[in-house]
Amino acid sequence: GENVEQHPSTLSVQEGDSAVIKCTYSDSASNYFPWYKQELGKGPQLIIDIRSNVGEKKDQRIAVTLNKTAKHFSLHITETQPEDSAVYFCAPFRTYKYIFGTGTRLKVLA
Amino acid sequence: DAEITQSPRHKITETGRQVTLACHQTWNHNNMFWYRQDLGHGLRLIHYSYGVHDTNKGEVSDGYSVSRSNTEDLPLTLESAASSQTSVYFCASSDSGVETQYFGPGTRLLVL
Numbered sequence: 001g002e003n004v005e006q007h008p009s010t011l012s013v014q015e016g017d018s019a020v021i022k023c024t025y026s027d028s029a030s031n032y033f034p035w036y037k038q039e040l041g042k043g044p045q046l047i048i049d050i051r052s053n054v055g056e057k058k059d060q061r062i063a064v065t066l067n068k069t070a071k072h073f074s075l076h077i078t079e080t081q082p083e084d085s086a087v088y089f090c091a092p093f094r095t096y097k098y099i100f101g102t103g104t105r106l107k108v109l110a
Numbered sequence: 111d112a113e114i115t116q117s118p119r120h121k122i123t124e125t126g127r128q129v130t131l132a133c134h135q136t137w138n139h140n141n142m143f144w145y146r147q148d149l150g151h152g153l154r155l156i157h158y159s160y161g162v163h164d165t166n167k168g169e170v171s172d173g174y175s176v177s178r179s180n181t182e183d184l185p186l187t188l189e190s191a192a193s194s195q196t197s198v199y200f201c202a203s204s205d206s207g208v209e210t211q212y213f214g215p216g217t218r219l220l221v222l
Contacts, residue, residue, distance in 0.1 A: 032209045043215055049210065
């Protein structure tokens with residue numbers, strides 16, 4: 001079956017530094033690659049996504065890069081702030097397949 | 111504003127009891143989903159629906175059922191609650207042809 005792995009599982013960075021989370025998937029038919037952020041006590045919320053025909057997408061301090069050949073995509077957060085502390089999930093998607101990674105807990109230290 | 115709500119937010123029940131968790135969305139989305147979240151497993155799909163009267167099994171559907179009688183609601187029923195079903199349950203919805211899912215706030219269920 002589909003295998004989705006996220007690394008690292010936990011990440012601590014100093015405020016202002018950058019953070020990178022990588023998601024590796026096995027299903028070559030995946031064609032949509034979102035990242036969700038889950039704050040404590042809340043449901044996940046989409047923060048950025050990318051489709052298979054694009055290599056990189058940016059939205060202010062966050063970006064996603066995709067390497068379809070190697071089957072991985074990464075979340076990049078620059079100039080991290082305390083409010084970036086949360087759990088982040090990747091969810092590579094193809095029709096009728098809804099699989100989430102196991103999550104990365106990001107802690108931004110002030 | 112459109113939203114997705116879940117009730118109750120917290121529930122304690124005993125093994126063997128039937129439990130129903132409610133999910134209601136006001137976006138008029140055709141697609142609705144139920145996930146459970148456990149430490150070390152992330153989010154796992156239980157059931158999903160692409161429209162009224164449509165239901166499909168997900169990765170971890172055993173012991174759970176859903177029915178879709180209207181667009182707005184997808185209740186999740188645990189037929190006979192087991193301690194292994196202690197978890198946080200999230201409902202989500204998405205529009206037809208759109209992959210982005212919108213999640214509810216979750217229901218924390220404890221089965222004793």
